[in-house]
Amino acid sequence: MHGFANPARFLRIARWATPLCLVLGLALATAAMAWGVFVAPADALQGDTVRIIYLHVPTAWLGMGGWSAIAIASFTEIVWRHPLAGIAARAVALPGAVFTALCLITGSIWGRPAWGAWWVWDGRLTSMLVLLFLYFGYMALDAAARGSQQAGQGQGRITAIFGLVGAVNIPVIHYSVTWWNSLHQPPSITMGKSAMAADFLVPLLIATVGFSLVFGGIVMARMRTILADEQAEARLRRKAMRATTTENW
Amino acid sequence: MTEAFDQWQFVIAAYVLGGATTLGLAAYSWLAMRRAEARRDKVREG
Numbered sequence: 001m002h003g004f005a006n007p008a009r010f011l012r013i014a015r016w017a018t019p020l021c022l023v024l025g026l027a028l029a030t031a032a033m034a035w036g037v038f039v040a041p042a043d044a045l046q047g048d049t050v051r052i053i054y055l056h057v058p059t060a061w062l063g064m065g066g067w068s069a070i071a072i073a074s075f076t077e078i079v080w081r082h083p084l085a086g087i088a089a090r091a092v093a094l095p096g097a098v099f100t101a102l103c104l105i106t107g108s109i110w111g112r113p114a115w116g117a118w119w120v121w122d123g124r125l126t127s128m129l130v131l132l133f134l135y136f137g138y139m140a141l142d143a144a145a146r147g148s149q150q151a152g153q154g155q156g157r158i159t160a161i162f163g164l165v166g167a168v169n170i171p172v173i174h175y176s177v178t179w180w181n182s183l184h185q186p187p188s189i190t191m192g193k194s195a196m197a198a199d200f201l202v203p204l205l206i207a208t209v210g211f212s213l214v215f216g217g218i219v220m221a222r223m224r225t226i227l228a229d230e231q232a233e234a235r236l237r238r239k240a241m242r243a244t245t246t247e248n249w
Numbered sequence: 250m251t252e253a254f255d256q257w258q259f260v261i262a263a264y265v266l267g268g269a270t271t272l273g274l275a276a277y278s279w280l281a282m283r284r285a286e287a288r289r290d291k292v293r294e295g
Binding site: 218231 | 260263268270271274282285292
Protein backbone atom coordinates (compact mmCIF):
# COMPACT_ATOMS: atom_id res chain seq x y z
CA MET A 1 0.00 0.00 0.00
CA HIS A 2 2.86 2.33 0.88
CA GLY A 3 4.42 1.61 -2.52
CA PHE A 4 1.36 3.02 -4.31
CA ALA A 5 1.54 6.17 -2.17
CA ASN A 6 4.98 7.06 -3.50
CA PRO A 7 4.83 10.60 -5.04
CA ALA A 8 6.94 9.63 -8.09
CA ARG A 9 4.75 6.59 -8.78
CA PHE A 10 1.62 8.69 -8.22
CA LEU A 11 2.83 11.26 -10.78
CA ARG A 12 3.56 8.52 -13.34
CA ILE A 13 -0.02 7.18 -13.00
CA ALA A 14 -1.69 10.60 -12.66
CA ARG A 15 -0.09 11.88 -15.88
CA TRP A 16 -2.39 9.71 -18.00
CA ALA A 17 -5.17 9.06 -15.45
CA THR A 18 -6.05 12.76 -14.90
CA PRO A 19 -7.16 13.61 -18.49
CA LEU A 20 -8.72 10.15 -18.87
CA CYS A 21 -10.90 10.56 -15.76
CA LEU A 22 -11.90 14.11 -16.69
CA VAL A 23 -12.82 13.37 -20.33
CA LEU A 24 -14.51 10.01 -19.68
CA GLY A 25 -16.29 11.38 -16.60
CA LEU A 26 -17.61 14.47 -18.38
CA ALA A 27 -18.77 12.33 -21.33
CA LEU A 28 -20.57 9.83 -19.05
CA ALA A 29 -22.13 12.53 -16.86
CA THR A 30 -23.35 14.48 -19.91
CA ALA A 31 -24.79 11.33 -21.53
CA ALA A 32 -26.53 10.28 -18.29
CA MET A 33 -28.00 13.74 -17.73
CA ALA A 34 -29.22 13.88 -21.36
CA TRP A 35 -30.77 10.44 -20.83
CA GLY A 36 -32.38 11.66 -17.61
CA VAL A 37 -33.79 14.82 -19.19
CA PHE A 38 -34.84 13.59 -22.65
CA VAL A 39 -35.38 9.81 -22.39
CA ALA A 40 -36.23 8.78 -18.80
CA PRO A 41 -39.91 9.07 -17.87
CA ALA A 42 -41.38 11.68 -15.52
CA ASP A 43 -42.40 10.48 -12.05
CA ALA A 44 -46.07 9.71 -11.43
CA LEU A 45 -46.21 11.98 -8.35
CA GLN A 46 -43.41 14.52 -8.78
CA GLY A 47 -43.66 14.98 -12.54
CA ASP A 48 -40.63 16.35 -14.39
CA THR A 49 -38.86 17.73 -11.30
CA VAL A 50 -37.69 14.17 -10.57
CA ARG A 51 -35.13 14.69 -13.36
CA ILE A 52 -33.08 16.79 -10.90
CA ILE A 53 -32.20 13.46 -9.23
CA TYR A 54 -29.52 12.74 -11.89
CA LEU A 55 -27.58 15.74 -10.64
CA HIS A 56 -28.66 15.95 -6.98
CA VAL A 57 -27.82 12.36 -5.93
CA PRO A 58 -24.31 12.19 -7.49
CA THR A 59 -23.38 15.54 -5.89
CA ALA A 60 -24.71 14.36 -2.50
CA TRP A 61 -22.75 11.12 -2.76
CA LEU A 62 -19.57 13.00 -3.72
CA GLY A 63 -20.00 15.57 -0.94
CA MET A 64 -20.13 12.74 1.61
CA GLY A 65 -17.58 10.60 -0.25
CA GLY A 66 -15.19 13.57 -0.33
CA TRP A 67 -15.21 13.91 3.44
CA SER A 68 -14.83 10.13 3.85
CA ALA A 69 -11.72 10.39 1.64
CA ILE A 70 -10.43 13.28 3.79
CA ALA A 71 -10.95 11.17 6.93
CA ILE A 72 -9.13 8.12 5.46
CA ALA A 73 -6.26 10.29 4.16
CA SER A 74 -6.05 12.12 7.52
CA PHE A 75 -5.90 8.78 9.38
CA THR A 76 -3.10 7.63 7.04
CA GLU A 77 -1.26 10.92 7.59
CA ILE A 78 -1.57 10.71 11.37
CA VAL A 79 -0.66 7.01 11.72
CA TRP A 80 1.95 6.54 8.97
CA ARG A 81 2.89 10.22 8.49
CA HIS A 82 2.68 9.77 4.75
CA PRO A 83 3.06 13.16 3.00
CA LEU A 84 1.01 12.13 -0.05
CA ALA A 85 -1.97 11.38 2.21
CA GLY A 86 -1.94 14.96 3.52
CA ILE A 87 -1.73 16.28 -0.05
CA ALA A 88 -4.67 14.06 -1.07
CA ALA A 89 -6.79 15.35 1.82
CA ARG A 90 -5.99 18.97 0.92
CA ALA A 91 -6.81 18.29 -2.75
CA VAL A 92 -10.24 16.79 -1.94
CA ALA A 93 -11.44 19.71 0.22
CA LEU A 94 -12.37 22.21 -2.55
CA PRO A 95 -14.22 19.80 -4.90
CA GLY A 96 -15.87 18.24 -1.84
CA ALA A 97 -17.15 21.65 -0.73
CA VAL A 98 -18.30 22.58 -4.26
CA PHE A 99 -20.24 19.32 -4.71
CA THR A 100 -21.80 19.65 -1.23
CA ALA A 101 -22.91 23.19 -2.12
CA LEU A 102 -24.29 21.90 -5.45
CA CYS A 103 -26.20 19.18 -3.59
CA LEU A 104 -27.76 21.77 -1.25
CA ILE A 105 -28.64 24.17 -4.10
CA THR A 106 -30.10 21.51 -6.42
CA GLY A 107 -31.99 20.06 -3.43
CA SER A 108 -33.38 23.50 -2.69
CA ILE A 109 -34.44 23.96 -6.33
CA TRP A 110 -36.14 20.54 -6.18
CA GLY A 111 -37.70 21.27 -2.78
CA ARG A 112 -39.61 24.34 -3.94
CA PRO A 113 -41.99 22.52 -6.35
CA ALA A 114 -41.94 19.22 -4.40
CA TRP A 115 -42.38 20.49 -0.81
CA GLY A 116 -43.49 24.07 -1.41
CA ALA A 117 -40.38 25.40 0.40
CA TRP A 118 -36.83 26.27 -0.64
CA TRP A 119 -35.48 25.14 2.72
CA VAL A 120 -36.62 23.28 5.84
CA TRP A 121 -34.56 22.77 8.99
CA ASP A 122 -34.84 18.99 9.08
CA GLY A 123 -32.13 16.46 9.92
CA ARG A 124 -30.94 15.67 6.39
CA LEU A 125 -30.68 19.25 5.12
CA THR A 126 -29.19 20.59 8.34
CA SER A 127 -26.53 17.84 8.61
CA MET A 128 -25.61 18.42 4.96
CA LEU A 129 -25.25 22.15 5.67
CA VAL A 130 -23.03 21.24 8.64
CA LEU A 131 -20.89 19.21 6.20
CA LEU A 132 -20.45 22.31 4.02
CA PHE A 133 -19.33 24.33 7.06
CA LEU A 134 -16.94 21.51 8.00
CA TYR A 135 -15.36 21.79 4.54
CA PHE A 136 -15.01 25.58 5.00
CA GLY A 137 -13.44 25.02 8.43
CA TYR A 138 -11.04 22.42 7.03
CA MET A 139 -9.91 24.74 4.22
CA ALA A 140 -9.45 27.67 6.62
CA LEU A 141 -7.46 25.50 9.03
CA ASP A 142 -5.33 24.14 6.19
CA ALA A 143 -4.60 27.66 4.89
CA ALA A 144 -3.63 28.77 8.42
CA ALA A 145 -1.43 25.69 8.89
CA ARG A 146 0.43 26.31 5.65
CA GLY A 147 0.79 29.99 6.52
CA SER A 148 2.57 29.08 9.74
CA GLN A 149 4.45 26.00 8.51
CA GLN A 150 7.66 27.36 9.99
CA ALA A 151 6.05 27.09 13.41
CA GLY A 152 6.37 23.28 13.33
CA GLN A 153 4.77 19.98 12.36
CA GLY A 154 1.87 20.28 14.81
CA GLN A 155 -0.16 22.63 12.58
CA GLY A 156 -0.66 20.06 9.80
CA ARG A 157 -1.63 17.40 12.32
CA ILE A 158 -4.38 19.63 13.76
CA THR A 159 -5.92 19.81 10.25
CA ALA A 160 -5.67 16.02 9.95
CA ILE A 161 -7.33 15.52 13.35
CA PHE A 162 -10.12 17.91 12.28
CA GLY A 163 -10.58 15.84 9.09
CA LEU A 164 -10.87 12.68 11.16
CA VAL A 165 -13.24 14.08 13.81
CA GLY A 166 -15.48 15.69 11.16
CA ALA A 167 -16.26 12.21 9.82
CA VAL A 168 -18.71 11.82 12.73
CA ASN A 169 -21.14 13.85 10.62
CA ILE A 170 -21.21 11.28 7.76
CA PRO A 171 -23.32 8.60 9.53
CA VAL A 172 -25.50 11.42 10.94
CA ILE A 173 -26.27 12.53 7.35
CA HIS A 174 -26.91 8.95 6.23
CA TYR A 175 -29.24 7.98 9.08
CA SER A 176 -30.86 11.42 9.54
CA VAL A 177 -33.90 10.40 7.47
CA THR A 178 -34.52 7.33 9.64
CA TRP A 179 -33.66 8.86 13.03
CA TRP A 180 -35.86 11.96 12.69
CA ASN A 181 -39.11 12.89 10.97
CA SER A 182 -38.16 14.38 7.64
CA LEU A 183 -39.68 15.70 4.45
CA HIS A 184 -36.71 14.15 2.69
CA GLN A 185 -37.37 10.66 1.38
CA PRO A 186 -35.57 7.67 2.97
CA PRO A 187 -32.73 6.05 0.99
CA SER A 188 -33.94 4.51 -2.30
CA ILE A 189 -30.69 2.62 -2.92
CA THR A 190 -29.10 0.51 -0.22
CA MET A 191 -26.48 -2.26 -0.34
CA GLY A 192 -27.62 -4.65 -3.06
CA LYS A 193 -31.21 -3.32 -3.11
CA SER A 194 -33.05 -0.57 -4.93
CA ALA A 195 -36.56 0.77 -4.53
CA MET A 196 -36.22 2.57 -7.87
CA ALA A 197 -37.45 1.35 -11.24
CA ALA A 198 -34.72 0.53 -13.78
CA ASP A 199 -35.89 3.49 -15.96
CA PHE A 200 -34.60 5.85 -13.25
CA LEU A 201 -31.87 3.69 -11.76
CA VAL A 202 -29.72 3.08 -14.88
CA PRO A 203 -29.15 6.77 -15.84
CA LEU A 204 -28.68 7.59 -12.13
CA LEU A 205 -25.92 4.99 -11.77
CA ILE A 206 -24.22 6.17 -14.99
CA ALA A 207 -24.40 9.80 -13.78
CA THR A 208 -22.89 8.76 -10.43
CA VAL A 209 -20.00 6.94 -12.15
CA GLY A 210 -19.47 9.92 -14.50
CA PHE A 211 -19.42 12.54 -11.73
CA SER A 212 -17.19 10.30 -9.59
CA LEU A 213 -14.66 10.11 -12.44
CA VAL A 214 -14.78 13.92 -12.85
CA PHE A 215 -14.27 14.28 -9.09
CA GLY A 216 -11.31 11.88 -9.23
CA GLY A 217 -9.81 13.79 -12.16
CA ILE A 218 -10.17 17.11 -10.32
CA VAL A 219 -8.57 15.65 -7.17
CA MET A 220 -5.62 14.26 -9.16
CA ALA A 221 -5.15 17.61 -10.96
CA ARG A 222 -5.16 19.41 -7.60
CA MET A 223 -2.69 16.91 -6.11
CA ARG A 224 -0.37 17.46 -9.08
CA THR A 225 -0.71 21.25 -8.56
CA ILE A 226 0.22 20.98 -4.87
CA LEU A 227 3.16 18.66 -5.63
CA ALA A 228 4.47 20.93 -8.43
CA ASP A 229 4.18 24.02 -6.18
CA GLU A 230 6.04 22.26 -3.34
CA GLN A 231 8.80 21.05 -5.70
CA ALA A 232 9.22 24.57 -7.17
CA GLU A 233 9.30 26.17 -3.70
CA ALA A 234 11.85 23.64 -2.43
CA ARG A 235 14.13 24.27 -5.42
CA LEU A 236 13.83 28.06 -5.01
CA ARG A 237 14.69 27.74 -1.31
CA ARG A 238 17.76 25.63 -2.12
CA LYS A 239 18.87 28.18 -4.72
CA ALA A 240 18.43 31.04 -2.24
CA MET A 241 20.42 29.14 0.41
CA ARG A 242 23.24 28.40 -2.05
CA ALA A 243 23.34 32.09 -3.06
CA THR A 244 23.52 33.18 0.60
CA THR A 245 26.28 30.67 1.37
CA THR A 246 28.35 31.84 -1.63
CA GLU A 247 27.96 35.50 -0.59
CA ASN A 248 29.14 34.72 2.96
CA TRP A 249 32.29 33.01 1.65
CA MET B 250 -54.77 28.85 -2.85
CA THR B 251 -52.48 26.80 -5.06
CA GLU B 252 -49.39 27.84 -6.97
CA ALA B 253 -48.86 26.83 -10.58
CA PHE B 254 -45.29 25.77 -11.34
CA ASP B 255 -43.59 25.23 -14.64
CA GLN B 256 -41.53 22.25 -13.50
CA TRP B 257 -39.10 22.54 -16.40
CA GLN B 258 -37.87 25.91 -15.13
CA PHE B 259 -36.63 24.22 -11.97
CA VAL B 260 -35.06 21.35 -13.92
CA ILE B 261 -33.27 23.73 -16.32
CA ALA B 262 -32.04 25.96 -13.46
CA ALA B 263 -30.57 22.96 -11.63
CA TYR B 264 -28.85 21.58 -14.73
CA VAL B 265 -27.41 24.91 -15.90
CA LEU B 266 -26.02 25.62 -12.43
CA GLY B 267 -24.70 22.08 -11.90
CA GLY B 268 -23.20 21.75 -15.37
CA ALA B 269 -21.54 25.16 -15.39
CA THR B 270 -20.08 24.72 -11.89
CA THR B 271 -18.71 21.22 -12.63
CA LEU B 272 -17.19 22.33 -15.94
CA GLY B 273 -15.78 25.48 -14.35
CA LEU B 274 -14.16 23.57 -11.48
CA ALA B 275 -12.67 20.95 -13.84
CA ALA B 276 -11.27 23.66 -16.15
CA TYR B 277 -9.90 25.73 -13.23
CA SER B 278 -8.18 22.66 -11.68
CA TRP B 279 -6.70 21.61 -15.03
CA LEU B 280 -5.37 25.11 -15.85
CA ALA B 281 -3.96 25.60 -12.32
CA MET B 282 -2.17 22.24 -12.66
CA ARG B 283 -0.69 23.15 -16.05
CA ARG B 284 0.47 26.53 -14.69
CA ALA B 285 2.06 24.99 -11.57
CA GLU B 286 3.86 22.27 -13.58
CA ALA B 287 5.14 24.82 -16.11
CA ARG B 288 6.48 26.96 -13.24
CA ARG B 289 8.19 23.93 -11.66
CA ASP B 290 9.83 23.01 -14.98
CA LYS B 291 10.98 26.61 -15.46
CA VAL B 292 12.53 26.70 -11.98
CA ARG B 293 14.26 23.35 -12.67
CA GLU B 294 15.77 24.65 -15.91
CA GLY B 295 16.73 28.07 -14.58
